Amino acid sequence: MKRLFFLTFIFLFNSLSLQAKVIDYSAYAISPEWIKLLHYQKDGDDYVGLVDNDDFYVSEDGRYNPKAELEAEISFFSDAENDLKCSFPARFEWLKAQNLVTGNLDNCSEYQNVMKDIQPNGVTLLFTDSYMRNPASLFGHTLIRIDTARKGTQMLAHGVNFGADSGADDGVVFAFKGLFGGYMGVYSVSPYWDVINAYNNIENRDIWEYHLNLTDEEQKKFVNHLYELRNAQIQYFFLNKNCSYMILEILEAVKPELELTEGFDWWAIPLDTLKRVKDVPCLIDDINYRPARYTKLQAQIDEMSDAQFSAFKQGIKEHQYEMEGLTEEEKVLPLETMYQYYQYEYTAGEMELKEYRKNSFAVLRRRSKLASLPEQKLKGEEPSNAHDSRQIAFSGGENRHLSYMEIALRPAYTALTDNNFGLIKGAGLKVLESKWRYYMQRHRLVLQQFTILDIVALTPTDSVFSPWSYSSGLELKRTYNSRTLDEGTVADAHFGMGKTLGLADWLWLYGILSVGGEYGGFLPRNQFVALEPEIGIFSNFERWRWQVSAQKNIATQDFGNRLLYKAEAVFDISKNLAVVGKYENERPEHGYNRQEFSFGFRYNF
Amino acid sequence: MKKILGAVVLTAVMNLATSAHAVDSTGGCGLGSMAWRGQSGIIPQVLAMTTNEMASHTIGVTIGTSGCDPNGRITGGTGRMMLAFLEDNMEQFAMDAAAGKGETIETLAGMMNVDSETLGKDLQNNFAYIFDNDNVEVADVTLKVMEIAHV
Incomplete structure (x- = not known):
């Protein structure tokens, strides 16, 4: 209501002042519509435009002065001879709606050509899920699809992606520059079929499509604004000025009444930004799931009967596709699965091009002689229903008969034993987790553990694929000297690979061989390196998850030689709340053993 | 040791950064159907043929080896669009054609x-x-798809 008054006020004000031929544009210049459309950000009492290239703001002072920019644009856009308005259709339309300029965009040939190609008909937010087997990609990625009115399907729509223009950089250089703003972020456009191929088929990532419920006016503004941003350069920061943050900026420019970017000052995890959009009532009106090739392949393998599966195995091994013993209808699934399998193998670099083509066509020629079957629509776990990213955990326990209370904080993201709905099963990614422990008898507060990064990915091998499982971590932690029973802090790093065997869907057996090392003044001779073979069981059954493991460390120093048994059980009370029980038994080669148990709860927010 | 720790941190971060935010700075052209690339030599001739044989199709634009517009947009008349689409989606199209239905067939x-x-x-x-x-x-x-569709 306040807003209405405000608008009425500026309207009246405007009509009055028009008569006087002296217009004060201040109210327009600080309206949220203008501020957000030009991506001004408050800096104390001043404004700074987020976009770095000068021509995004037409006035000389435009990047720092919304009012000067507004006045300059009104004067340029009012000049029928000046085609500057063609570069800024969303601004032009908004100023026109405020009766500040007149005219139209009919003679803007480039703009009209783009619209003719794109034929916009809606906007969809895309979330691409994690890579299979790569928990480092758990954060996901977001991009925009401009839906099309073209006849056919949305394969003919266009994807719009914001990313760092990194040139040929990769690896460490890319990471470093990406983290510290060394790149310019730019928008790129590609046919949606390219997006599908890139994510679904090459990287094997599921795509989730969230159709945005926008009015015709808002849709037009959205597309026009993307057009304005086509040459924009924005300093790219991997953590907070990334693909997902920029999508929120655009959504706010289109719907200035939304406050979507708030709270993403330090980091913007793609899945968190998706949740933010989904939390706006009625903003998303349709959700569509587009499973990755690998997801489809797994589903097809699961769907096959035993007879079909052995025909499939024989087919990919001996390349013969007659499959005696199966009815014609039963042959369809194994044949289609074989084709998917060949494509997967080729893309993964496991099959030569010539062989791939020969096998593919042989399979498909056989397939084409059989009738069509109704398509199975796969259901995925919608990622925005995953638990929230931040976690706080409270627990109480006893370590070497000393009782303690502990509080643990983690900004992101998930542990192996956390609720994994909507995330990868068997994957954990912990970033900057700190555990503070207070020992009651001794009245002592210690930093028990500080994890910089901890990644684990258990991926079960099955009868078709045999992927590796991984475990790696880097942390500071408290450790004890088994001879003297002193405690101190050490740095610990490890990396390991192994295999996981799925005894059942809910019961996995794994073995991982890690190389690790510890370093710190507390240790005798400061450091040691160790081989750390570990075997364990991980179970994920309805609301329960538990893990038991045994690890033997063979170190370059006696001090590091030990056996470590661990057990952990977690029960979900709700999506974000779980109770946890833990037990640890450490048996060093020399000195005293250590036992610890604790009980507590975890809450995600 | 500090150096090793530094290297481990960097490697870890690098792993995170590249996998979550790997960016394609080529504008997104031509990611699809890798298996079918490298054989587009006769495309200009075919475009000429299609223009001659099927005058109703407007394929006036010269085309590169890839059917993708340098700005990443779908553009041109039916012939050019189909060529670009099939070049990038041949794998899925072959599957759909063998099955007699599918998204690529609906698109075409x-x-x-x-x-x-x-x-x-x-x-x-x-x-x-x-x-x-x-x-x-x-x-x-x-050409064959056009022929079969009688267009």
Whole structure:
């Protein structure tokens, strides 16, 4: 209501002042519509435009002065001879709606050509899920699809992606520059079929499509604004000025009444930004799931009967596709699965091009002689229903008969034993987790553990694929000297690979061989390196998850030689709340053993 | 040791950064159908043919080796669009043609303005004709699809 008054006020004000031929544009210049459309950000009492290239703001002072920019644009856009308005259709339309300029965009040939190609008909937010087997990609990625009115399907729509223009950089250089703003972020456009191929088929990532419920006016503004941003350069920061943050900026420019970017000052995890959009009532009106090739392949393998599966195995091994013993209808699934399998193998670099083509066509020629079957629509776990990213955990326990209370904080993201709905099963990614422990008898507060990064990915091998499982971590932690029973802090790093065997869907057996090392003044001779073979069981059954493991460390120093048994059980009370029980038994080669148990709860927010 | 720790941190961060935010700075052209690339030599001739044989199609734009517009947009008339689409989606199209239905067939039917169910059946029946050898050219396939759809 306040807003209405405000608008009425500026309207009246405007009509009055028009008569006087002296217009004060201040109210327009600080309206949220203008501020957000030009991506001004408050800096104390001043404004700074987020976009770095000068021509995004037409006035000389435009990047720092919304009012000067507004006045300059009104004067340029009012000049029928000046085609500057063609570069800024969303601004032009908004100023026109405020009766500040007149005219139209009919003679803007480039703009009209783009619209003719794109034929916009809606906007969809895309979330691409994690890579299979790569928990480092758990954060996901977001991009925009401009839906099309073209006849056919949305394969003919266009994807719009914001990313760092990194040139040929990769690896460490890319990471470093990406983290510290060394790149310019730019928008790129590609046919949606390219997006599908890139994510679904090459990287094997599921795509989730969230159709945005926008009015015709808002849709037009959205597309026009993307057009304005086509040459924009924005300093790219991997953590907070990334693909997902920029999508929120655009959504706010289109719907200035939304406050979507708030709270993403330090980091913007793609899945968190998706949740933010989904939390706006009625903003998303349709959700569509587009499973990755690998997801489809797994589903097809699961769907096959035993007879079909052995025909499939024989087919990919001996390349013969007659499959005696199966009815014609039963042959369809194994044949289609074989084709998917060949494509997967080729893309993964496991099959030569010539062989791939020969096998593919042989399979498909056989397939084409059989009738069509109704398509199975796969259901995925919608990622925005995953638990929230931040976690706080409270627990109480006893370590070497000393009782303690502990509080643990983690900004992101998930542990192996956390609720994994909507995330990868068997994957954990912990970033900057700190555990503070207070020992009651001794009245002592210690930093028990500080994890910089901890990644684990258990991926079960099955009868078709045999992927590796991984475990790696880097942390500071408290450790004890088994001879003297002193405690101190050490740095610990490890990396390991192994295999996981799925005894059942809910019961996995794994073995991982890690190389690790510890370093710190507390240790005798400061450091040691160790081989750390570990075997364990991980179970994920309805609301329960538990893990038991045994690890033997063979170190370059006696001090590091030990056996470590661990057990952990977690029960979900709700999506974000779980109770946890833990037990640890450490048996060093020399000195005293250590036992610890604790009980507590975890809450995600 | 500090150096090692530093290297581990960097490697870890690098792993995070590249996998979550790997960026394609080429503008997104030509990611699809890697297996079918590298054989587009006859495309200009085919475009000439299609223009001659089927005058109703406007394929006035010169085309590079890839069917993708340098700005990453879908553009041009039916012939050019089909060529670009089939070049990038041949793998899925081959599957759909063999099955007689699917998203790529619906898309092509939309481009040619024909019924997708009929097109699907016709493509399935003519699968061996369209893919008559293991090294088909995208341009050949495009022509045959047009022929089968009677456009």
